[in-house]
Amino acid sequence: MTRMSTNATKKILVTGAGGPAGIAVIRSLRGMGVSTVGVDVNPLGAGLFLANELAVVPPCTAPRYVESLLEVARNHSANGLVSTMTEELAVLAGRESEFHAAGIAVWFPPQAAVEACLDKAKFAETTESAGQPVPLTGWGSVEDALAKVPGPWILKPRFGRGSRNIVLAETDEEVLAAWPTVPDPILQHRLSGREFTIDALAFSDGTLAGAVPRFRLATTSGISTTGVTFSAPQLADLAEGLLQCLGLTGPANIQGFIDGDSVGFTEINPRFSGGLPLSLASGCDLVGQFVAAMYGEAITVGRLGFRAGTCMVRHWDEVYLSRPVDAIGTLRPITSERA
Numbered sequence: 001m002t003r004m005s006t007n008a009t010k011k012i013l014v015t016g017a018g019g020p021a022g023i024a025v026i027r028s029l030r031g032m033g034v035s036t037v038g039v040d041v042n043p044l045g046a047g048l049f050l051a052n053e054l055a056v057v058p059p060c061t062a063p064r065y066v067e068s069l070l071e072v073a074r075n076h077s078a079n080g081l082v083s084t085m086t087e088e089l090a091v092l093a094g095r096e097s098e099f100h101a102a103g104i105a106v107w108f109p110p111q112a113a114v115e116a117c118l119d120k121a122k123f124a125e126t127t128e129s130a131g132q133p134v135p136l137t138g139w140g141s142v143e144d145a146l147a148k149v150p151g152p153w154i155l156k157p158r159f160g161r162g163s164r165n166i167v168l169a170e171t172d173e174e175v176l177a178a179w180p181t182v183p184d185p186i187l188q189h190r191l192s193g194r195e196f197t198i199d200a201l202a203f204s205d206g207t208l209a210g211a212v213p214r215f216r217l218a219t220t221s222g223i224s225t226t227g228v229t230f231s232a233p234q235l236a237d238l239a240e241g242l243l244q245c246l247g248l249t250g251p252a253n254i255q256g257f258i259d260g261d262s263v264g265f266t267e268i269n270p271r272f273s274g275g276l277p278l279s280l281a282s283g284c285d286l287v288g289q290f291v292a293a294m295y296g297e298a299i300t301v302g303r304l305g306f307r308a309g310t311c312m313v314r315h316w317d318e319v320y321l322s323r324p325v326d327a328i329g330t331l332r333p334i335t336s337e338r339a
Contacts, residue, residue, distance in 0.1 A: 010034045011035040011036070011079055012035070012036055012291070014051065015085060020275075021272045022084040032288055035052045035053075042056075055072040055076065065091055070104070082294070094108075105295045107293060108250070113246045117269060119159060120139075121139045124186070126245065127242065127265075133242075133263060142175065142176060142179040153168070154169070155175065155179065155185050156185070158183075159184060161222065165183060167181070196214060198214075199273055199284070200212075200239055204249050206244040206247065209301055222274075224275035227311070228311040229307065252270055275312075278310065279306065281312065285303040
């Protein structure tokens with residue numbers, strides 16, 4: 001990590017600039033006076049045009065993807081990189097030395113932790129064996145999964161995110177019918193109660209630096225559109241145990257359910273969340289303290305407190321830009337013709 005003393009000297013690539021997390025990070029950094037370079041595979045990703053500068057890159061699965069990021073950093077004189085995509089972190093984790101050699105500050109989570117977050121079966125295997133508060137999960141054959149996991153159920157793709165290909169089931173027959181329709185399915189006991197997310201930041205030793213729990217009151221495509229922060233000190237302790245079980249450090253968003261006095265965690269994304277603006281608005285400086293640590297500075301725990309009861313309601317916003325468009329020539333109206 002490179003030590004720098006002022007935000008004015010920092011210039012950070014933010015990947016996934018077209019997504020909600022990327023946009024939230026770019027806005028937060030710009031508010032702190034940090035220069036940003038928005039990076040995305042989509043040339044019309046909204047966050048590209050909120051950043052000070054922009055660059056389009058190939059998908060993270062492309063050969064030499066890391067080299068393409070290093071080239072962008074060099075071309076824009078950037079000295080830091082924040083990734084906001086879990087799939088990308090699977091490519092970047094373990095390659096810190098290449099960025100440091102180019103003078104670019106990064107903080108990637110351990111590769112094993114990223115893999116456990118991407119693979120729901122590996123996540124279940126790791127957390128269940130450690131006695132963490134997670135729902136029972138089965139995979140492999142549908143018969144083995146049903147024998148292990150009590151209903152009611154939720155079927156999910158083993159690899160995937162958001163609400164795509166999710167099926168709820170109440171009976172064995174419904175599970176058997178849905179199993180072939182879900183890509184690489186897993187079967188999980190379906191938790192009930194109030195759905196929550198925790199935006200967290202963990203020190204490099206896995207201990208919790210700060211955490212903001214928030215209820216997800218409404219979601220669209222898995223992203224919180226209405227939410228409210230709440231206080232639950234014991235929840236932070238449980239979240240810390242889960243992060244340490246997985247070996248995850250840096251930013252994380254942890255999802256789960258509270259039902260009466262019981263709580264269960266369903267998954268973790270090892271990155272900033274799409275609902276991050278609510279946690280930032282509640283007073284928790286998650287982005288600023290992550291970036292400070294990334295540049296070798298000390299995390300100020302006192303800046304990671306938050307106000308319970310902060311509520312967020314989201315609305316559409318627009319970004320305007322100029323873009324060349326071919327003129328339309330002479331048009332011929334269609335006519336109705338009998339066959």
